[in-house]
Amino acid sequence: MLDLKRHLARLAFPFTEEQTMAAQSIRELARDRIAPGAAERDLTGAYPIELFREACALGLQAMKVPTEDGGAGVDNVTYALAMEAVAEACASTAVILASSNLTTCILAQHASPAQKDRWLRPYGAGRLGPASFALSEPGCGSDASALATTARLERGQWVLDGSKAWITNGAHAGLHLVFARTDGPGASGISAFVVERGTAGLLVGRDEDKMGQRASGTVSLHLDDCRIPEDHLVGRRGDGYRIALSALGAGRVGIAALSLGLAEAAFDAGLAYAQQRRAFGKLVADFQNTRFVLADCRTELDAAWLLTLRAARLLDQGERASAETSMAKLFATETCGRVVDKMVQIHGGYGYSRDYAIERIYRDARVTRIYEGTSEVQRTVVARELLR
Ligand SMILES: Cc1cc2nc3c(=O)[nH]c(=O)nc-3n(C[C@H](O)[C@H](O)[C@H](O)COP(=O)(O)OP(=O)(O)OC[C@H]3O[C@@H](n4cnc5c(N)ncnc54)[C@H](O)[C@@H]3O)c2cc1C
Structure with a gap:
């Protein structure tokens, strides 16, 4: 993990003392407790419920929820730095937190005072476990407006029928x-x-047997x-889709940062490997091809970072930033895919072995282009904003 001060200096953004301090303590948790x-x-696919509890002590499950509602009350820039740090250590843990944060941001914005007392404050105190965001269904993901689960009002109760698919935290959440x-x-x-x-x-289904982010x-x-x-x-009856989409817009910055955390871990691994592996009497890092690959990847990573931080900053200024959050998610996750693939290549055959972290990172990275809006959906959003 790169030294935080050097990392932030490279991004040439005016980070506040608060943002830097929060990022530092989260990176320490990630390095000491989450990475090992x-x-x-x-x-094993074992869900890290103990780590989730430890993360709650730093408020990582409800980062952007205002402190008066029981959250950590941080801004989108800090949230991005946190997602990066956790994903650099473990992408499964990062997405567990991303999903919890997505749900709690919605509750902070749309729940009634009584609902906040009942769910948000106990959740913020770490008493309800993780939270899940259950939008996708077996028959629709990108086109969530076609969802088929029904809710009908019957003698003062809502009666829900249907199925939800791919629900992160689904088996462990205190609330869905x-x-x-x-x-x-x-x-x-x-x-x-x-x-x-x-x-x-x-009823909770079995764990999906996934390619990556297996925990x-x-x-x-x-x-x-x-x-x-x-x-x-x-929120109001009939407002559910609007509520989901507005939260997903901001959530994209978190997934962009998560993918960059993965890419940074891959880059570190590739850089280190190239400086110790020898071929044809030279270090792999001495081949011009390797140097160009490293330079291109670092350039793309910094560019992706700047787009991500721009989107986070715009959200912090109260902008909707629909195009900018989608551009950040699109470019960061696609960059992640390219960087991770190139770092596997630098590892040669060892990159294909479970003995090396790069193999797991390669599998963990793939889904970032799919969940919370595929790359194609992000392009659709950007184009729609351009042609508005
Ligand atoms: C590991 C994992 C965790 C997830 N966690 C959650 C969760 O916690 N909560 C939740 O609700 N969902 C979750 N999802 C679901 C995820 O959000 C969806 O998989 C994603 O939105 C894509 O939907 P889909 O799988 O139905 O693909 P589809 O919508 O069927 O898309 C198939 C292909 O068609 C393309 N496509 C679709 N529409 C268009 C279009 N208009 N223009 C161009 N191309 C298009 C897509 O980009 C994709 O390439 C998760 C998924 C995974 C894999």
Whole structure:
């Protein structure tokens, strides 16, 4: 892990003392507590619930939630630095936190005072475990406005029926933010609900057998005549899709930073390997090809960082920054894919071995171009903003 001061200096951004201090303590947690078990978790798929609890002590599960609502109250720039640090150590842990943060940001913005008392403050105190964001379904992901899960009001209770797919934290969450259709077809017929862990009719599927990020507890959720009180509706009825999309917009900065954390870990590994492996009587780092690859990757990484920090900064200034968050997610995750692939190449055959961290990073990186909006969806958003 690169020294934080050098890292920030390279990005030539005016970071505040608060941002730097928060990033430093999160990097220490990542280096000392999260990194050591990452390879083992990848092997076993064991969900790091103990680490989640430790992360709660630093407020990492509800970073952008205001302090009066029980969160850490940090800005988007700090959130990005945190996601980078955690992902550099372990991408599974980073996405567990990203998903929890996504859900809690929505509660902070849209929950009623009573709902905040019931869920957000205990959550901020680390008493509810992780949170899940349950939008995708077996039949739709990018086109979430086509979701088929229904919620009907019956004698003062919402009755939910349907299935959710690919839900990060799904098996371990204390609360799930579930999006369901209350009012006919299209985006305006969708509403958001909190479903608490253990609610009758909420069934958790088996862990998905994934290529990477194998410890993030991704499951399907099944809602079968699942009854929740009427006041579990979050925000206004019919506002669910708008709520989901606005949170995902800001969430993209977190995924951009997460992918850059992975890419930085890959870059460090490639740089180190090239300086100790010899071929044809030379260090691999002495071949001009290797040097050009390293220079290109560093240039692309810095460019991706600047786009990511620009998006975070715009969000902190209260801008919607739809195009900028999508550009950041698109470029950072695509850069991550290219950098990680090139660092595997620098490792030669050893890059293909589980004995080297680069192999896990390669698998962990692939999904960043898929979840929280695929690269194609990001391009669609950018183009839509251009042609508005
Ligand atoms: C590990 C993992 C964790 C996840 N965690 C969560 C979670 O916690 N909560 C949650 O709700 N979801 C989660 N997801 C789901 C994820 O958000 C979706 O997989 C993603 O949005 C893509 O949807 P899809 O898989 O249905 O692909 P599809 O939407 O079926 O897309 C298939 C292909 O078509 C392309 N495509 C689709 N529409 C367009 C278009 N308009 N223009 C151009 N190309 C298009 C896509 O880019 C993609 O290449 C997770 C997924 C994974 C793999």
